[in-house]
Amino acid sequence: MQPSDEYSDQMENAARKGIPKCLNCLNIAIVGAGVSGLTAAVELALAGHSVTVYEASNRTGGRIFTYRHPTGGYMTELGAMRLPLDVHTLLQIYIQERFNLNFQPFINVNDNGFVYLNDMRQTVADAKINPAGFHFNVSPDEFNQRPEDLWAKAVEPLLIYLEEEGPEKFAETYAAFSIDQYLNSVNMSRAAIDFIGLMFGIETNLHLAITESIFDMKIQRDDTNFSHIIGGNDRITDSLRDRCLVVPNNRCSIVFDARVSNVTYASTETPKNVQLTWRDSSFNQNISKKYDSLIVATTATAANMIEFTPRRLFVDKYRTMRQVHYDCASKIALFFKEPWWKTRFAITGGRSTTDLPVRAVYYHNFNANASATDGAAILASYTWAMDSLVWQSLPDNSAVSLALDNLNMLHAQVDVYQSLVGYQIKHWCDDNYSHGAFCLFTPFQERDLKNALQQSIDGRIHFIGEHTSSAHGWIEGAILSALRVVMNIQEESFDVVIVGGGPIGLFTAIRLASIKSGIKIAIIEQFQIGNQNGSSYENVKQFRQPHSELYLAELAKISIPLWRQLEQNASLDVGSILNLKDGFLIIGDPVANLTTVEGNYAQIQQNCIELDMGCEFLSSTEVSNRYPLFHMLSNYHGIFHSQSGYINVTQMMMALVQIIQRNYSQNIIIREQEEFLNVDQSVLDIPQYEVRLLTSRGSLRAKKVVFAPGPYAKNVSDALGFDLQMTMWELPDLYFALRSPQLSLTIPTWFAVGSDVQSHFHGYPMESSVMPGYVKISPEFIKNMNNPLVYPKDRQNATEYLLQYFIEQAQQWIDANAPQLNRSDYRYGPQTCLATFVPDNGFIIDYLPSQVKYHDKIMMYAAGWGMKFVPVFADILVNLIFDTIPTSPYSKYMPKFSLDIENRVIPYLTTNAPKSTTSASTPDTSERMPYMVAMIALCLVVGILIIPIVFLSKAYYKSRQGVVLTDRSGLMSSI
Numbered sequence: 001m002q003p004s005d006e007y008s009d010q011m012e013n014a015a016r017k018g019i020p021k022c023l024n025c026l027n028i029a030i031v032g033a034g035v036s037g038l039t040a041a042v043e044l045a046l047a048g049h050s051v052t053v054y055e056a057s058n059r060t061g062g063r064i065f066t067y068r069h070p071t072g073g074y075m076t077e078l079g080a081m082r083l084p085l086d087v088h089t090l091l092q093i094y095i096q097e098r099f100n101l102n103f104q105p106f107i108n109v110n111d112n113g114f115v116y117l118n119d120m121r122q123t124v125a126d127a128k129i130n131p132a133g134f135h136f137n138v139s140p141d142e143f144n145q146r147p148e149d150l151w152a153k154a155v156e157p158l159l160i161y162l163e164e165e166g167p168e169k170f171a172e173t174y175a176a177f178s179i180d181q182y183l184n185s186v187n188m189s190r191a192a193i194d195f196i197g198l199m200f201g202i203e204t205n206l207h208l209a210i211t212e213s214i215f216d217m218k219i220q221r222d223d224t225n226f227s228h229i230i231g232g233n234d235r236i237t238d239s240l241r242d243r244c245l246v247v248p249n250n251r252c253s254i255v256f257d258a259r260v261s262n263v264t265y266a267s268t269e270t271p272k273n274v275q276l277t278w279r280d281s282s283f284n285q286n287i288s289k290k291y292d293s294l295i296v297a298t299t300a301t302a303a304n305m306i307e308f309t310p311r312r313l314f315v316d317k318y319r320t321m322r323q324v325h326y327d328c329a330s331k332i333a334l335f336f337k338e339p340w341w342k343t344r345f346a347i348t349g350g351r352s353t354t355d356l357p358v359r360a361v362y363y364h365n366f367n368a369n370a371s372a373t374d375g376a377a378i379l380a381s382y383t384w385a386m387d388s389l390v391w392q393s394l395p396d397n398s399a400v401s402l403a404l405d406n407l408n409m410l411h412a413q414v415d416v417y418q419s420l421v422g423y424q425i426k427h428w429c430d431d432n433y434s435h436g437a438f439c440l441f442t443p444f445q446e447r448d449l450k451n452a453l454q455q456s457i458d459g460r461i462h463f464i465g466e467h468t469s470s471a472h473g474w475i476e477g478a479i480l481s482a483l484r485v486v487m488n489i490q491e492e493s494f495d496v497v498i499v500g501g502g503p504i505g506l507f508t509a510i511r512l513a514s515i516k517s518g519i520k521i522a523i524i525e526q527f528q529i530g531n532q533n534g535s536s537y538e539n540v541k542q543f544r545q546p547h548s549e550l551y552l553a554e555l556a557k558i559s560i561p562l563w564r565q566l567e568q569n570a571s572l573d574v575g576s577i578l579n580l581k582d583g584f585l586i587i588g589d590p591v592a593n594l595t596t597v598e599g600n601y602a603q604i605q606q607n608c609i610e611l612d613m614g615c616e617f618l619s620s621t622e623v624s625n626r627y628p629l630f631h632m633l634s635n636y637h638g639i640f641h642s643q644s645g646y647i648n649v650t651q652m653m654m655a656l657v658q659i660i661q662r663n664y665s666q667n668i669i670i671r672e673q674e675e676f677l678n679v680d681q682s683v684l685d686i687p688q689y690e691v692r693l694l695t696s697r698g699s700l701r702a703k704k705v706v707f708a709p710g711p712y713a714k715n716v717s718d719a720l721g722f723d724l725q726m727t728m729w730e731l732p733d734l735y736f737a738l739r740s741p742q743l744s745l746t747i748p749t750w751f752a753v754g755s756d757v758q759s760h761f762h763g764y765p766m767e768s769s770v771m772p773g774y775v776k777i778s779p780e781f782i783k784n785m786n787n788p789l790v791y792p793k794d795r796q797n798a799t800e801y802l803l804q805y806f807i808e809q810a811q812q813w814i815d816a817n818a819p820q821l822n823r824s825d826y827r828y829g830p831q832t833c834l835a836t837f838v839p840d841n842g843f844i845i846d847y848l849p850s851q852v853k854y855h856d857k858i859m860m861y862a863a864g865w866g867m868k869f870v871p872v873f874a875d876i877l878v879n880l881i882f883d884t885i886p887t888s889p890y891s892k893y894m895p896k897f898s899l900d901i902e903n904r905v906i907p908y909l910t911t912n913a914p915k916s917t918t919s920a921s922t923p924d925t926s927e928r929m930p931y932m933v934a935m936i937a938l939c940l941v942v943g944i945l946i947i948p949i950v951f952l953s954k955a956y957y958k959s960r961q962g963v964v965l966t967d968r969s970g971l972m973s974s975i
Contacts, residue, residue, distance in 0.1 A: 034062020110350020
């Protein structure tokens with residue numbers, strides 16, 4: 001999904017882990033310290049940007065406003081009070097996962113509450129079973145139906161249409177309908193509409209768009225549970241504020257009492273900038289400052305009061321801010337000596353509903369830690385729209401008196417006056433900073449205003465807040481809008497993006513940055529650098545120059561000075577990464593002539609001679625004499641090469657990261673825990689356009705893309721639309737102790753070709769072992785050679801089932817060939833290694849196949865045990881990126897690395913095919929042509945037959961009535 005899509009996996013990952021780190025970090029101003037502004041500030045600052053938040057008031061939180069009595073235990077929520085965390089995923093992530101805040105149920109309904117309408121009083125429980133008791137003059141078919149059932153039956157066709165046609169078509173089709181108009185259009189009686197309006201608290205909001213209600217119903221479910229943060233809902237904004245203020249290097253700051261009056265966008269200057277002017281109340285003067293970018297995180301009504309210049313760029317933005325409908329909301333909180341509603345009526349939470357001016361009474365105790373002496377608080381009135389304006393017109397003392405009168409009438413037989421000890425009143429349309437409660441669209445505004453409200457100005461000035469989301473009136477909407485914008489801001493453009501943070505990826509980035517100053521490179525790693533999920537997690541890997549293939553022997557030799565250069569650049573001693581001290585020993589039977597994934601013994605011997613590599617050829621006795629660890633059969637011989645050995649992978653990874661941090665931090669950004677998903681296929685495949693990559697935490701653009709994903713290469717090829725024929729072995733690391741711990745043995749790095757395909761092992765010197773006193777022995781085979789893994793997700797890791805087989809095979813090999821090892825004293829690593837192979841057992845370093853979109857901008861390194869060639873393969877990738885292969889020393893080797901080698905890739909019939917875990921051979925074009933013609937003809941016939949059926953089906957569904965899908969209008973809000 002696109003980053004702008006609400007509730008995408010990308011957005012949820014951004015909420016959990018933050019957005020990726022920035023390379024081109026900006027200086028950003030944010031106007032407004034409510035939920036959306038603080039969320040944007042924290043995420044941008046943690047990503048590396050510098051952020052200043054300007055808040056006109058003296059507090060953070062915006063329309064989250066928890067009131068705490070300064071001396072008593074009274075607490076209430078004058079702003080957002082109910083949080084549907086089971087459906088508001090992003091808010092739940094911030095509350096539970098990011099800030100570890102505790103919460104309690106917010107009881108929205110209580111059967112002991114009252115419904116008082118038309119001078120008729122029932123408990124909520126009675127009203128559910130006797131809706132006719134309120135004497136609404138409904139039609140016969142509506143008689144004694146609950147308002148929830150009447151509503152559900154009326155809107156069912158809308159929900160079906162939305163599901164079938166999607167939100168854009170739905171908004172277009174029903175743009176003209178208000179709630180009142182739509183209910184009339186389905187022949188609902190006036191009395192039933194009035195009943196719904198009163199019970200849902202929307203009697204004065206029936207003029208709002210029906211689409212507003214339906215979209216909100218898609219966010220909420222019938223079984224939605226509400227919550228409240230223990231200690232007050234402002235703990236979420238306090239947590240955001242506190243997190244902002246501890247971002248290193250003061251990259252996140254908040255300026256209070258700073259009302260922004262002017263924004264000037266210098267669109268013609270280089271670089272472009274945004275100048276902010278605000279009133280400093282402390283010095284009673286205007287102050288201006290320039291920023292790279294601006295985020296306006298106020299309400300639309302507040303933003304409309306800011307002077308944006310040049311105004312011609314903001315004409316449409318001003319139009320939307322003027323026209324968008326904001327609702328009013330009022331809350332009257334009363335504080336009593338005791339909770340009389342509990343003692344007299346057993347009401348614990350929930351609400352009462354009435355046609356009296358108070359409209360809705362909420363009994364929730366917001367102070368979970370209140371004691372018996374703390375008294376009790378009640379929301380005596382919660383009203384919207386015109387109902388709110390009526391209360392706003394009254395002086396506070398008159399409002400309190402009327403609210404008490406209404407409470408007395410609603411509850412009957414109780415005198416509420418005597419126990420009153422205080423009150424708090426909040427009118428959000430009278431608020432000096434928000435100038436309204438929340439956005440609720442009227443007809444046509446979903447269609448005509450939503451996109452324009454979200455639209456940024458030239459990618460520099462952005463607008464966020466619940467009014468720019470699909471979750472109007474909810475905290476979730478504020479977070480949605482903030483993440484949408486920060487993910488867009490963070491969509492950086494790079495010269496090169498490297499997917500895969502293993503040795504090849506890191507080395508390639510360093511080589512690029514060392515050759516071309518100013519180059520911008522991003523490394524995308526789905527785990528952490530140095531993770532144990534791939535093929536290079538082990539602490540050591542083999543390095544040898546003798547190979548069966550001449551080109552690999554030559555490339556191994558070329559790599560040595562590059563390895564030494566890496567050690568020098570990292571200020572390490574020679575041999576710290578490439579250790580050749582004890583050499584490399586290959587053991588095998590020249591006569592048996594077995595071919596393994598490491599090569600053929602006889603061919604290696606021949607190449608040693610042909611290339612004059614200085615190899616020593618040892619008999620079985622000479623091998624045992626020189627290296628007492630081994631006791632081989634007489635038909636086994638050895639090839640020893642003193643200029644081979646092993647690679648210290650741990651040291652190498654540390655060195656590569658340190659070089660990037662020390663020398664190339666301005667050129668290279670490492671973005672960890674970010675998984676590549678796909679490329680944006682909507683971008684035109686033409687030279688001047690960059691490739692747009694979609695990741696688990698956002699998106700980014702690149703002129704060139706390098707995939708070095710290790711064992712995940714098959715996943716990548718599936719996503720890009722070609723079938724890479726790559727399989728993998730899952731191999732454990734085994735360690736066996738010496739029989740005599742006091743024995744001092746010289747052990748080279750070694751590889752032993754066994755008597756069959758499941759008896760090949762390799763190992764390393766004692767000094768390289770991560771388990772002192774134990775010799776590492778690694779198998780080079782799997783149990784079922786005909787059933788390798790295809791995807792890393794199928795790995796088992798070091799489970800007992802997997803290990804038992806390998807341990808038994810290793811023990812048998814030890815018994816026959818290494819008697820100095822104790823077969824019974826062994827250990828193993830917790831992770832397995834994934835070794836990857838293409839059918840010819842070679843390596844891939846090439847641009848993508850020509851049938852794949854963007855193939856001339858994307859290249860891939862995949863397959864093979866390539867650790868020994870890391871600097872060489874990185875150098876080849878660099879030459880590919882710079883288009884210098886023809887003049888490089890690698891040009892003669894490139895055919896060996898081609899994706900065009902037979903059986904490496906099986907093309908799909910169409911480009912960008914869906915993911916598949918199987919493949920089959922594909923006939924050539926001449927063979928496919930009759931089949932394709934027949935399929936086209938068949939599709940035409942089916943299309944002609946199916947179109948009338950589809951239209952009939954849609955007509956049928958639109959006419960359906962009577963299935964209850966929901967029990968509320970959806971017009972609720974957290975306030």
